[in-house]
Amino acid sequence: MPWYSAGLRFACTGCGRCCTGGDSYVWVTPDEIRELAAAMHLGLDDFGRRYLRRVGLRYALLERPGGDCVFLQGRACAVYDRRPAQCRSFPFWPANLRSPDAWARAAGSCEGIAADAPLVTADVIERELAAARESGLTADDPPQQDPSEHGAKRRR
Numbered sequence: 001m002p003w004y005s006a007g008l009r010f011a012c013t014g015c016g017r018c019c020t021g022g023d024s025y026v027w028v029t030p031d032e033i034r035e036l037a038a039a040m041h042l043g044l045d046d047f048g049r050r051y052l053r054r055v056g057l058r059y060a061l062l063e064r065p066g067g068d069c070v071f072l073q074g075r076a077c078a079v080y081d082r083r084p085a086q087c088r089s090f091p092f093w094p095a096n097l098r099s100p101d102a103w104a105r106a107a108g109s110c111e112g113i114a115a116d117a118p119l120v121t122a123d124v125i126e127r128e129l130a131a132a133r134e135s136g137l138t139a140d141d142p143p144q145q146d147p148s149e150h151g152a153k154r155r156r
């Protein structure tokens with residue numbers, strides 16, 4: 001039984017903090033790239049030039065100076081319905097679920113993790129965790145722990 005078998009309290013407030021902050025990546029899979037490009041009526045090359053950077057063998061979304069994700073508009077995501085699995089599954093990432101302490105540290109960068117937030121059941125958490133793993137995140141990734149480094153995108 002995982003330590004969070006009784007569920008965890010979280011509801012996104014839409015603060016946008018997890019979409020900004022330098023020194024991080026928003027990974028996108030080939031399927032996600034194809035879906036985003038099609039939704040924006042762009043060819044893959046055009047989409048890649050405008051929105052992607054290559055990192056090793058993978059692709060990540062571009063950032064603006066200061067670390068905002070290229071799709072962040074104010075506090076909102078311009079591609080919310082098609083945002084990558086990494087974004088959808090936050091904060092239920094492997095590193096944040098390693099332990100109660102890791103989860104408590106994640107609360108430092110995500111105001112949606114709060115004692116008075118609605119309870120998210122273990123089943124839902126497991127589903128989000130699986131999606132995060134599929135997007136390439138592992139428990140070895142740095143947990144979200146330092147509020148001074150605002151932003152909860154995956155750190156380098």
Ligand code: SF4
Nearest residue numbers: 012013016018110112
């Ligand atoms: S930091 Fe947390 S509360 Fe804020 S937008 Fe991201 S998931 Fe939602």
Ligand code: SF4
Nearest residue numbers: 019069071072077087
């Ligand atoms: S794709 Fe959207 S949800 Fe994901 S980091 Fe960028 S603005 Fe945030």
